[in-house]
Amino acid sequence: MAGHSKWANIKHRKARQDAVKGKAWSKASRAIMAAVKQGDPDPDTNLKLRYAIEDAKSVNMPKDTIKKAIEKASGEGNDGATYQDVRYEGYGAGGVAIIVDCLTENVQRTAPIVRHAFEKHGGNLAKTGAVSFGFHTKGVILIDEGRASEEQLMEVALEAGAEDIVEQGGGFEVTTDVASFIAVKDAIDAAGIETVSGEITMVPDMTVSCDADLASKILKLIDVIEECDDVQKVHSNADISEEVLASLE
Numbered sequence: 001m002a003g004h005s006k007w008a009n010i011k012h013r014k015a016r017q018d019a020v021k022g023k024a025w026s027k028a029s030r031a032i033m034a035a036v037k038q039g040d041p042d043p044d045t046n047l048k049l050r051y052a053i054e055d056a057k058s059v060n061m062p063k064d065t066i067k068k069a070i071e072k073a074s075g076e077g078n079d080g081a082t083y084q085d086v087r088y089e090g091y092g093a094g095g096v097a098i099i100v101d102c103l104t105e106n107v108q109r110t111a112p113i114v115r116h117a118f119e120k121h122g123g124n125l126a127k128t129g130a131v132s133f134g135f136h137t138k139g140v141i142l143i144d145e146g147r148a149s150e151e152q153l154m155e156v157a158l159e160a161g162a163e164d165i166v167e168q169g170g171g172f173e174v175t176t177d178v179a180s181f182i183a184v185k186d187a188i189d190a191a192g193i194e195t196v197s198g199e200i201t202m203v204p205d206m207t208v209s210c211d212a213d214l215a216s217k218i219l220k221l222i223d224v225i226e227e228c229d230d231v232q233k234v235h236s237n238a239d240i241s242e243e244v245l246a247s248l249e
Helices: 007-019 021-038 047-058 063-074 107-120 150-160 178-190 212-226 242-248
Strands: 084-091 097-104 124-126 135-144 164-168 171-176 197-204 208-210 231-236 238-240
Touching: 021 047, 021 063, 021 097, 021 231, 047 063, 047 178, 047 197, 084 107, 097 107, 097 212, 107 124, 107 212, 135 178, 150 164, 150 171, 150 178, 171 178, 178 197, 197 231, 208 212, 212 231, 212 238, 212 242
Parallel strands: 208 238
Antiparallel strands: 084 097, 084 124, 097 231, 135 171, 135 197, 164 171
16 A cells, blocks of 8 residues: 555555565565566666565565575576556545556456456546546655654755655655655665665555545455555555554554
8 A cells, every 4th residue: 555655554554564475575576577577687777676676675575585586587497477567547435546556467367356346345447547647656765763863864865865854653754756766765775774665656646534434445445456466556545544543453
C-alpha cells in the first residue's frame, strides 16, 4: 500500500509485508530478474535494477538473495519468461483512488484477477489516466526518529537534492524527485543513517479520510489485490489514522 505520507499507514504496510515475507521476496526477485533481462546486471548502469534492489531492501530481502536473483536472470538456465509492466487504475469504496502496478508475463491472466478483486469489494476499474493524474511519482525515504536529527537530515539530504523533509509522528519522510532519488538515498546511507525504507512510489495530491468502516473495506480490497503474484505495488489516496488502524487490528 505505497504512496502514503502517514507513518501509521506506512508501518501498517510494513507489518503486513513482514507477515507475508515469502511473497514479498518473491515479488522483489521477479522485479530484479525482469530489470536484468531488460537491461544488464549492473545496478550502476541499470537504473531500473537499482530501483528494484532498493525495493527488495525495503522488504528486508538479504543481500545474498538479491545477488542470486541477479545471477539467475543474467546466467543460463533462467526461466526465460518475458515480463512486462502493466498498470491498472480504479476506485475502491468511498471513491478512494487506487493504482495497481503489475509485472506479468501473461496480461490475459492478470487483468481478470485485478478486475474481479475490484468488483467483488465495492470498486471498479477505470480508464488509463483516470486515476493517475491525481498522483505524482516521487522518491520517498523513511527514517525512524532517533536515527538522525532534523538538522542532520537537512544537511545531508537537501544538499544531495531532496525536495522536502517532513517530521511525522514517529520519524522523518524525505521526498525527492525521481532523478534525485538514488543520489539522496546514497548520501543518507553514506552518512550512516539507517532508513526504514526507500522507494519510488506514487504520492497522491489529495487524500480521502477513512473512518473504520471505509478503511476496513479499502484494506480488504488491497489485501486481495496484493495476493496476486503479478502485483508489485498498490498505491492509494486513502488516509487512515493511527487510531482507526488500531481499532481494526
